Structure formats: structure tokens, C-alpha cells
Amino acid sequence: MSMLEEIFGDRVKKPAGPPPSQPRTKRPPPPKVRARDLVSEARNVGSFELAGGLRAIIEESAADAFRALAANLTAQAQAQGLRSVVLSSCYRGEGRTTTAIGLGLSMAQSPGTSVLLLEGDLRHPKMKEYLSLPVRAGLDDVLAGKADVAEAMVFCEDDNLAVLPVRYARSKAANILDSPAMKELAPLLLASFDHVICDSTPALSTRDPSVLGKQMGGVALVVQAAATRRESAGRAMSVFKQAGVPLLGLILNHTRFYVPRCFRSAENSANDDSRKPQQA
Amino acid sequence: MKAGSFKATLHECLRVLFHRMDCIAACMVLSVGGAAIYAFFLADEEYTATNEIYITEVPGEDSQAEAAGTSLIDPLTLLVHQMKSESAVESLIARFWDVAKQFPGQAHIQEESLAHLTAQLEANPGEKSVARAVEEARENLQQIEERDKQLAGIEAMLEKGPDNREARDKRKAILKRIRQEQWRLEEAVQSFRESMSIQLSHRRLEVSYRSTSPELAKAVTDEIVNQIIERHNQSQSAETSAAEEVYEEQIQYYIEQADAARAALERYAKEYPEEYIIPIELPPDPESIWKDLDVYLTQKNEALDKHEDIKQAIADVQEAMAESSERIGSIADELLNTEETLVLESTDEPPPEANRARDQIAELEQELSELLVKVPEDDPLVKRTRQKIHLIDAYLSKLIGPPETIPNPRWEQMAGELRQEKAELVELRGREEQLREELLSSEETLGEIPARLLELEELRDDYLQKKEALETYRARLDDARVGRQLRQEEMKSSLSVQGGARLRYKPHRPGKSLAMAIGLLVGVLASIVTVSLVEQADHTIRSAESARRHLGVHVLGTIPEFRPVAEAPAAARQVDRRFVWLNIILAAGIVVAAVVGIKGRDFLAVFTAGREASAPEAAEPAPEEKPSSPPPTPVPTVRPDYIILPEAESATGSPAESTAPSPTQYPSVTLLNYIIIEKLPGDTG
Numbered sequence: 007m008s009m010l011e012e013i014f015g016d017r018v019k020k021p022a023g024p025p026p027s028q029p030r031t032k033r034p035p036p037p038k039v040r041a042r043d044l045v046s047e048a049r050n051v052g053s054f055e056l057a058g059g060l061r062a063i064i065e066e067s068a069a070d071a072f073r074a075l076a077a078n079l080t081a082q083a084q085a086q087g088l089r090s091v092v093l094s095s096c097y098r099g100e101g102r103t104t105t106a107i108g109l110g111l112s113m114a115q116s117p118g119t120s121v122l123l124l125e126g127d128l129r130h131p132k133m134k135e136y137l138s139l140p141v142r143a144g145l146d147d148v149l150a151g152k153a154d155v156a157e158a159m160v161f162c163e164d165d166n167l168a169v170l171p172v173r174y175a176r177s178k179a180a181n182i183l184d185s186p187a188m189k190e191l192a193p194l195l196l197a198s199f200d201h202v203i204c205d206s207t208p209a210l211s212t213r214d215p216s217v218l219g220k221q222m223g224g225v226a227l228v229v230q231a232a233a234t235r236r237e238s239a240g241r242a243m244s245v246f247k248q249a250g251v252p253l254l255g256l257i258l259n260h261t262r263f264y265v266p267r268c269f270r271s272a273e274n275s276a277n278d279d280s281r282k283p284q285q286a
Numbered sequence: 287m288k289a290g291s292f293k294a295t296l297h298e299c300l301r302v303l304f305h306r307m308d309c310i311a312a313c314m315v316l317s318v319g320g321a322a323i324y325a326f327f328l329a330d331e332e333y334t335a336t337n338e339i340y341i342t343e344v345p346g347e348d349s350q351a352e353a354a355g356t357s358l359i360d361p362l363t364l365l366v367h368q369m370k371s372e373s374a375v376e377s378l379i380a381r382f383w384d385v386a387k388q389f390p391g392q393a394h395i396q397e398e399s400l401a402h403l404t405a406q407l408e409a410n411p412g413e414k415s416v417a418r419a420v421e422e423a424r425e426n427l428q429q430i431e432e433r434d435k436q437l438a439g440i441e442a443m444l445e446k447g448p449d450n451r452e453a454r455d456k457r458k459a460i461l462k463r464i465r466q467e468q469w470r471l472e473e474a475v476q477s478f479r480e481s482m483s484i485q486l487s488h489r490r491l492e493v494s495y496r497s498t499s500p501e502l503a504k505a506v507t508d509e510i511v512n513q514i515i516e517r518h519n520q521s522q523s524a525e526t527s528a529a530e531e532v533y534e535e536q537i538q539y540y541i542e543q544a545d546a547a548r549a550a551l552e553r554y555a556k557e558y559p560e561e562y563i564i565p566i567e568l569p570p571d572p573e574s575i576w577k578d579l580d581v582y583l584t585q586k587n588e589a590l591d592k593h594e595d596i597k598q599a600i601a602d603v604q605e606a607m608a609e610s611s612e613r614i615g616s617i618a619d620e621l622l623n624t625e626e627t628l629v630l631e632s633t634d635e636p637p638p639e640a641n642r643a644r645d646q647i648a649e650l651e652q653e654l655s656e657l658l659v660k661v662p663e664d665d666p667l668v669k670r671t672r673q674k675i676h677l678i679d680a681y682l683s684k685l686i687g688p689p690e691t692i693p694n695p696r697w698e699q700m701a702g703e704l705r706q707e708k709a710e711l712v713e714l715r716g717r718e719e720q721l722r723e724e725l726l727s728s729e730e731t732l733g734e735i736p737a738r739l740l741e742l743e744e745l746r747d748d749y750l751q752k753k754e755a756l757e758t759y760r761a762r763l764d765d766a767r768v769g770r771q772l773r774q775e776e777m778k779s780s781l782s783v784q785g786g787a788r789l790r791y792k793p794h795r796p797g798k799s800l801a802m803a804i805g806l807l808v809g810v811l812a813s814i815v816t817v818s819l820v821e822q823a824d825h826t827i828r829s830a831e832s833a834r835r836h837l838g839v840h841v842l843g844t845i846p847e848f849r850p851v852a853e854a855p856a857a858a859r860q861v862d863r864r865f866v867w868l869n870i871i872l873a874a875g876i877v878v879a880a881v882v883g884i885k886g887r888d889f890l891a892v893f894t895a896g897r898e899a900s901a902p903e904a905a906e907p908a909p910e911e912k913p914s915s916p917p918p919t920p921v922p923t924v925r926p927d928y929i930i931l932p933e934a935e936s937a938t939g940s941p942a943e944s945t946a947p948s949p950t951q952y953p954s955v956t957l958l959n960y961i962i963i964e965k966l967p968g969d970t971g
Contacts, residue, residue, distance in 0.1 A: 063848050075843025082842060105845060226842060229833070232305075235825045236836045243839065255842040256833050262847050264304035265297065 044198035045120050045168070047156040054137045054162055054169070056107065064108045072112035075257060079109070079226065080201070082254045088223035090195075090202035091254055092126065094215035094246075096238040097208050100230040101259040103132050106205040113201050114167035122159075122199040123169045126206040126218045128179035131172035133205065144173030149187045155194065168199065179207065183217045192221040209242040219251035226254045231261040304869075306817045311872045313816050314809040321805020322879040325798035335503035337511045339491040389471055390426040399423050433460060482510065593728040600721040607714040614707045617700055624697045643682040650675045802880045 055061065064072065079091060093109075095102045103125075110123040125133040125145060134141045139160050143153035148170075161168045176182055195202055204222050206215040219225040225246050229239055239256065246253050303310070389395050400423040407416045440457045443450055481496040493510050497503040654671045661668060827833045830841040 067848055068845055071843060071845045075845065078842040082840070101845070108845070227839075229827050231844070231847075232824075232826050232828045234827055236827055236832075237825060239827060239833070239837055239839075243837065253839065255840040256827075256837070257842050258827065258830055258833065258844040260847045261829070261844045262305075265300045 044156055044159065044194070045161070049156055050140075050142075050160045052160070052162070054139055054160060056137055060104070060107070060136065061111070064111060068108060069112065072108045073115075076109055076112040079254065080113070083224060086224060086252055086254065088252070088254070089200065090204060090222040090224070092204040092206045092215050092219045092222050092225045092251075093228055093257070094206045094209040094219075094225055094242070095228040095230075096210050096234050096242045098130075098211075100208075100228055100234060102228045103127070103136060103205050105228050105257055105259055106203050107133075107136060110167050110169075110203050113203070114162075118166070119201065120166050120168065120199045122195055122202045123167060124195065124202055124204040124222075125170060125172045126183065126204045126214060128172055128176040128182060128214070129207055129212070131175055133169060133171040134173070137169060137171070139169065139171055141171055141173050144171050146172050146174055146176050146182070148191065149182055149185060151187065155191065170195075180213050180217050183214055183221075189221060196222065209245050210238060213245075213249070216246060216249035216251050219246065220249065224252045224254040226257050228257045228259050231258050233260065302817055302821060306820060307868050307872070309816045309820055310813040311868065313812040314806075314872060314876060317809035317812055318802070318805045318876050318879050321801045321808075322882055324805075325801040326882065333498065333500040333503045334494050334496045335500070335507040336492060336494040337507050339493065339511060339514060389467060389474075390429065392467065392471060393427065393430045395471075396423055396426045396430065400427060436460065482506070484510075484514075589728070589731060593725070593732055596721055596725050596728055600718060600725060603714055603718045603721060607711060607718065610707055610711045610714060614704060614711065617704045617707060621697065621700045621704060624700060625694050640682055640685045643678050643685065646678050647675055647682070650678065806876070806880075 056064070083089060083091060093102050093106050106123060110121050113119060114121040123133070125131055128146060131144070133139070134144075137160075141158075141160075143158040145158060147153040148155050148158050155170070159168050159170050182188065202222060204218055206218050206225075209215045209225075209227065215225055227239060227242055227246075243253055400420065403416055403420045403423060407413065407420055410416075437457065437460055440453045440460075443453045444457065483492075483494050483496075485492045485494075491514070493507055493514065495503050495506040495510065497506065650671055654668060654675065657665065657668050657671060827836075830844055833839060833841050
């Protein structure tokens with residue numbers, strides 16, 4: 007037990023420090039900050055191209071899956087009275103950022119819906135690489151007070167998708183995210199966009215997702231199929247539970263189809279088809 | 287929902303099958319590969335050649351026959367024959383010497399091999415290796431002679447001086463060498479016996495020989511069969527002639543005995559030519575003797591009857607005589623009582639004087655009788671009295687006159703009877719005497735008869751016995767002669783063989799196919815075990831259901847795998863194909879391994895065929911070099927029984943047609959070498 011405490015001590019203690027806020031069941035209260043329409047304020051308007059043909063892949067092969075995910079997520083969030091989701095995972099490299107981008111693209115496709123893709127990963131920012139964005143200012147700058155949000159955001163007019171990337175990696179990300187600036191920024195973002203998708207960090211090694219989750223709403227755990235262990239997922243879930251962040255659900259990423267299609271039964275094929283890459 | 291759950295299970299199984307293909311592939315490759323290696327290097331597929339000897343004439347009980355069958359086999363000789371058979375297979379000519387030279391101290395084997403090799407050398411004089419082998423065999427024989435001489439010398443030395451330590455050591459060393467070689471030979475014979483089996487079922491001797499080479503198995507089996515038949519015939523003919531000799535001796539003896547008996551009878555007949563005995567002349571047909579003997583016997587019986595009759599007659603006569611004498615007695619008595627003459631009674635009254643005279647006479651007679659009591663006869667008183675009586679009587683007669691008498695007829699009759707009786711008696715006496723004489727002579731005769739009869743009967747019995755024996759032995763002689771003829775005729779058909787040895791393919795150790803099958807099965811089982819273990823140990827979240835089940839969390843969505851960076855756009859679809867290809871490659875690998883394992887050498891022979899010209903023969907583990915693919919030549923039959931295959935034939939076995947093991951394919955010589963060296967342990971170096 008002592009060993010366990012030693013191992014998990016910090017994780018157990020830290021969420022225990024701030025008392026867990028009561029789960030939100032209602033629509034969040036209107037932001038106290040002065041209302042700003044960030045969408046209309048957007049200055050960096052333009053299209054961005056996903057690196058490595060990612061956009062094409064997502065739209066071609068995984069569009070259905072992301073659409074279904076978006077629908078599910080929206081329904082789930084609305085059931086809990088939330089409009090934003092923080093994507094976290096157990097470990098690095100489980101496809102968090104990609105999922106966030108895909109989800110953002112998919113959500114933004116419905117007309118009249120504004121979606122913000124917020125990069126909450128201050129430690130290893132990748133969004134600008136993925137989206138090959140010309141970043142002059144990022145979330146880190148905004149939180150440090152060096153830049154305005156509107157300057158940092160990149161807005162893609164075609165997709166109703168705004169991206170708020172991070173320019174440089176920062177240490178002490180949790181502290182930064184826990185700062186009053188962030189607490190000030192979050193309601194503004196939530197108020198400005200219909201949906202905020204926040205890409206965060208691994209849940210087992212950092213407490214960023216909890217911090218972010220508390221400010222933004224719910225958390226969804228990205229899990230790599232056939233790679234993430236149940237125990238890890240369970241631990242991450244317990245971390246969120248202790249932090250008092252509502253868990254919207256799991257996102258099973260990277261699923262594979264082991265059985266060739268000719269062997270799949272009709273039922274299974276039907277089940278798979280929702281997840282199956284769409285044939286070009 | 288049953289069907290659904292079944293479908294789900296099926297899907298899960300398929301998922302596991304494809305998902306854990308790496309585990310399955312590893313297991314299958316390991317086990318099938320191991321089996322292939324085993325099949326390729328270790329598994330012997332042995333061939334059993336079986337031939338059957340049909341026994342048309344069982345010499346005795348089955349067990350005896352079996353004993354005879356097994357005793358017919360001299361293992362040492364058969365070993366030599368085995369070597370010969372081996373060398374009969376063309377590609378194995380050198381084998382004979384290879385085996386024979388392992389026993390340089392066995393004179394028998396060396397002689398055999400010398401003869402064999404010399405024949406080989408004559409057949410093809412250019413063969414240097416054979417010439418060398420001949421030389422070696424000669425040297426070996428010389429060495430054996432020297433060794434024997436040396437041994438004899440040492441023995442002689444030891445006899446003179448038993449304390450010669452050096453000689454003793456030398457002798458010990460030599461004897462040790464000999465003994466060691468003997469042991470090795472025994473082991474070789476033992477292993478040969480193990481691979482050979484002779485079993486007797488009802489009138490069928492089944493001979494089989496196991497070998498890795500079908501030709502070898504056939505050749506050795508046929509050789510064993512030939513040996514058995516040859517030896518059987520030899521022993522049978524020996525048996526037959528021995529039996530004949532015994533029969534002949536016995537026949538001779540009984541003929542002599544019978545002749546002696548006949549001579550004895552004849553001699554007897556000559557020595558005792560009694561007339562009342564039927565002269566015994568032994569005719570050439572002894573039956574007449576017995577007829578005569580019967581006649582004689584009847585006559586003897588007649589004589590006996592006659593004797594009895596005489597006796598009876600004597601008794602009758604005696605009885606009659608007794609009766610007659612009795613009658614004579616009675617008649618005589620009666621005659622005495624009867625008056626000869628009858629006195630006629632006078633009718634007139636006699637005078638009184640007469641009565642008085644009579645009274646006086648009566649008185650006088652009274653007196654006389656009284657006197658006679660008192661006095662003797664010649665007393666004067668008696669005389670006087672008598673005179674008185676006489677006087678008175680005379681007076682009386684004067685007085686009365688003489689009485690009138692008539693002869694008494696009764697008396698007459700009786701006298702006649704008496705006379706007659708007397709005459710009869712006399713006659714009877716005479717008769718009796720005569721009969722007595724006859725009886726005497728008859729008794730004499732009868733006294734002689736029994737002794738002779740006994741003698742004759744004995745002779746007859748003896749004769750009969752001997753005659754019977756004679757006949758018996760004549761019959762037996764005939765039987766023996768007929769049997770000998772029959773045996774000579776059936777000599778070859780007593781044990782008959784129908785055709786050559788039949789070859790039976792029978793893997794004794796787990797054969798190649800079996801090894802592959804076992805490998806496959808083990809692979810499947812190991813795969814199942816491994817996969818289930820891996821599945822158990824795998825705690826990763828694989829599907830929405832597993833997440834729901836284990837974590838109780840709703841899964842918002844599943845996103846298929848796609849390559850985010852620098853990958854072909856269709857990569858996501860190729861996920862399936864990879865596993866399909868893996869499957870195909872795995873199956874192909876297993877098939878190839880199986881083919882190589884089962885038909886390894888032939889399979890490889892196709893590839894090594896090209897190297898044949900350059901490859902020297904010394905290449906040790908390389909399979910026997912074979913011509914690439916010549917047209918199938920007709921099978922030359924050197925002996926009618928076994929087929930010697932052309933070397934080329936085995937090379938035609940391509941992997942495609944090598945599914946069924948055919949007797950025309952045999953393993954390479956190197957493998958055979960290995961087996962034979964293994965079989966004859968002790969000289970593996």
C-alpha cells in the first residue's frame with residue numbers, strides 16, 4: 007500500500023488539493039467576461055492544408071468514422087450540458103492530435119456551426135506542424151499576455167473552423183493552464199464558438215487534461231485500439247473522476263480490421279462499415 | 287440471439303486467427319519446420335519385403351515345422367547372403383566389401399567375399415577398387431592364417447613351458463581381438479535377425495525383411511526364401527534316404543526271418559514223416575501248409591473221436607460182460623435149484639411099510655446129523671447109520687418100486703441159455719481183449735499227437751507272424767519307395783513360393799508423412815495454446831464491446847487506423863491484405879516444408895541435378911547424384927524374383943508426382959551407409 011501510495015501519491019494528492027467541483031449538469035453560466043465575438047474578430051482568415059495529405063485521408067477514409075464520432079460526442083455532450091470536449095489519452099502517441107483535427111474538421115462541416123480547435127498541449131505542440139499553419143502567436147502568447155486571442159487564432163472560412171495553436175513548447179504547462187488568464191480565456195472561447203475541441207496531454211503523466219477539463223467541460227479519452235491496456239484506461243478514468251471532470255467517453259482510435267472483408271459476416275460487416283474507411 | 291452470438295464467436299475466432307497470425311505462424315513454422323527437419327534428416331522410411339513360402343507337406347506339428355523353419359536359417363550364412371543380396375543391387379556393389387572388411391578376422395566371411403569379389407573382378411576387370419578389395423581380402427585371409435599359426439605356436443610354447451608370461455600375454459591379446467570381432471559379428475547377426483522375421487501361420491511361412499532400401503529388402507527376402515527352400519529340400523532328401531535305408535534294412539531282416547521259418551517247417555516235415563501225420567511239405571505257397579495242417583487237425587480230431595469210441599466200446603463190452611456173467615450166475619443158480627428130471631407122483635397109495643421106512647430113514651438121518659455134530663465122519667457109528675439108511679432106502683425102493691421120471695424142459699431150457707450165455711461171454715471176452723489192444727495203440731498214437739501238434743502250431747504261428755511282418759514290411763518298403771519317388775517328384779513343390787517378394791511400405795519409426803502430420807497437429811495445438819495464452823495476457827482495449835465490458839464506459843466512436851504522415855493514401859485498405867498475404871505465405875511455407883520433408887532428397891535431387899557433373903562423389907551429406915531426368919528405361923530383371931531398378935528411375939520423382947511413396951524410389955546410398963554402419967556397430971570409425 008505504501009508503495010502504491012508512493013507511486014500514485016502525487017496523483018492522488020494533487021487532485022485532492024482543490025476540492026472537486028460539483029459536476030455540471032446545466033448549461034454553464036454566461037461568461038463574466040465581456041462578450042467578444044471572436045469569430046467575427048478573426049484576423050487570420052485562410053485555409054490551411056494538413057500535412058502529409060492528412061486532410062485527404064481523413065476526408066476520404068475516415069470521414070464516416072469521424073462523422074459518427076462527432077455525432078455521438080455532440081449528443082453525449084449535450085446530454086451533459088456541455089459544448090466542449092478535452093481530448094486526452096493515457097500515453098503519448100495514441101493519436102490525440104489527429105483525432106482532434108479530424109473531429110474538428112468533421113464537426114465544422116455542418117453549416118452554421120463554429121468550431122474551435124484549441125491546442126492545450128503546451129508541452130509538445132504539434133498542431134502548427136500538422137496543419138502547416140503560419141503561426142505568429144499562439145495560446146502560450148495569449149496566456150502570457152503577449153498577444154490577443156484574435157491574433158493567435160487561425161480561422162478557416164470554408165470549414166467554420168478556428169484553430170488556436172501553441173507557438174512554442176512550455177514547461178509547467180499545468181500551472182499555465184491553471185492561471186487566471188486561462189480561466190479568463192476559457193469562458194470567452196466557450197461563448198464564442200459552438201464547439202470547442204481541446205487537444206490536451208496524456209492523462210497519466212500530466213494533470214493538464216484535468217485542469218483543462220475543469221475549465222472547458224468534459225473529457226474524452228482517446229484510446230489506441232489493441233495498444234492501450236484496460237488498466238491504463240481505468241487509471242486515467244479514475245484520475246478524471248478524482249479531479250471531478252466529467253468523462254464523456256472513450257474514443258477508440260487506430261482500430262484495425264483483422265478479418266478480411268470476404269470472411270466478415272453481414273452483421274459484422276454492417277457493424278464494421280460504420281467504422282470502415284470509405285472506399286474512394 | 288443464439289445465432290448472433292454464434293456469429294460473434296465465429297467472428298471473434300476469425301479475428302483471433304488473423305490478429306494472432308504472428309503467434310500461429312511462429313508455432314506452425316517451428317513445429318512443421320522441426321518435423322520437416324526430422325523427416326529430412328532422421329526419419330527412416332523402412333520398407334518391408336515379404337514373401338510367403340507355402341508348405342504343401344507339413345513334416346509334423348506346426349511347432350515342429352516352425353522350429354524347423356527357424357532352425358533352417360543359419361544367421362551367419364544368411365548374413366553373407368544378405369551382403370550378397372546387397373551387392374546384387376547395382377548401386378551397392380561396393381557395399382559387400384564395405385561390410386565384409388569390417389570383419390577381417392572371420393575366415394568364413396573373408397573367403398566368401400574373396401570369391402564374390404573375384405567374380406566381380408572377372409565380370410568387369412577394369413574396376414580398380416574391386417581389385418584392391420580382392421587384394422585386401424587375400425591379405426586378410428593370409429593374416430588369419432598367420433594368426434592361427436601364431437596362436438598354435440603360442441599354444442605349443444605354453445604346453446612346453448606354462449610359465450611363459452610373454453606368450454601368455456600374446457595369446458591373451460590375440461584371443462581378445464578374436465573375441466571382440468566375434469561379438470561384433472554376433473551383434474551384426476543379431477541386428478540382422480531383428481530386421482528379419484520368419485513367422486509360421488498355417489502352412490505358410492512368412493518371411494519378411496525390413497530395410498530402408500526396397501531393393502535391398504526384396505533381395506534379402508528372396509535370398510532368405512531361397513535359402514530356406516534349398517535347405518529344406520536338402521534336409522528332406524536326407525530324411526527320405528535315411529528312412530529308406532531303415533526300411534530296406536528292416537525288409538531284409540524280415541525276409542530272412544520268414545525264410546528261416548519256412549526252412550524250419552520244411553526240416554520238421556522231413557524229420558518226422560509219420561504216416562498219420564499229414565506229411566508237411568512246404569510248398570512255395572505257404573497257404574497250402576495251413577490247409578494241410580487243417581486236414582491234419584481234422585484227422586487228429588477223428589483219431590481222438592475214434593479213441594473215444596473205442597473206449598466207449600470197451601466200456602460197453604465190459605458192461606455187457608458184467609451183465610452176461612450176472613445172467614450166467616443167476617441161470618446157474620436157477621439151474622441148480624431146478625430138477626433135471628421131473629418125478630412123476632404115483633397115484634396108488636404106498637404100502638405102510640414104505641411110510642415106516644421113510645420115517646425110519648428120517649429118524650436115521652436125524653440121528654446122523656446129530657452124530658455128525660458129535661463125532662467125525664469116519665466114526666463106525668456113522669457108517670452104520672449110513673448103512674442102515676442105505677439098507678432101509680434100498681428096502682424102500684424095493685417096496686415102492688422105482689419112481690417114474692421125465693426130463694424137465696425148464697432145466698433143458700435153462701441149460702441151453704446157460705450155454706449160450708457162456709458162449710456170449712467168451713465172445714465178449716475176446717472182443718474186449720481186441721478192444722483193449724486197439725485202445726492201447728490208439729493211446730499210443732494220441733500220446734504222440736499233442737506234442738507234434740503244439741510244435742506245428744507254434745511253427746504255424748511263428749510263420750504267420752513272420753509272414754505278416756514280411757507283408758507289413760513289404761508294404762512299408764513299397765511305401766518307402768513310393769514315398770521316395772513322390773518326394774523326389776515333389777521335392778520342389780513341397781515348399782512353394784509364388785513369385786518374388788512383395789514390397790510393403792511401412793514406416794517403422796514415425797515416417798516422413800507421419801512426422802509431418804504430427805508436426806502439423808502439434809503446430810495447430812501449440813498455436814491454439816499460445817494464442818489463447820496471448821489472448822488471456824492481452825489486456826489492451828481492442829473493441830468498443832471490450833471497453834464497455836471492462837471499463838463500463840461508453841465508447842463515443844471508433845476511428846480506423848490510417849497513416850497520418852507520408853504513407854500511401856490506400857494504406858488503410860491494405861491492412862486486410864497484409865494478413866491475407868501472411869496467410870498465403872504461411873500456407874505455402876508449410877506446403878513447401880512438407881514436400882521437402884517428405885520427398886526431401888528427390889525434391890532436392892531436382893535442384894542438385896545440375897551440379898552432378900562437377901560434384902565429386904566424396905560430397906558426404908549430399909544426396910546420391912542422379913541424372914537429371916532421363917526417359918524411364920525398361921526395368922531389367924536380373925533374376926526373375928527381384929527387380930533391379932535402373933539408377934535413373936529414382937530421379938524422375940519430381941515433387942509433383944511424389945505424393946505416394948512408390949517402391950521404385952529408395953533413399954540415397956549415403957543414408958544407407960549410415961544405416962548399415964549403424965546396424966553393424968563397433969566399426970563406426
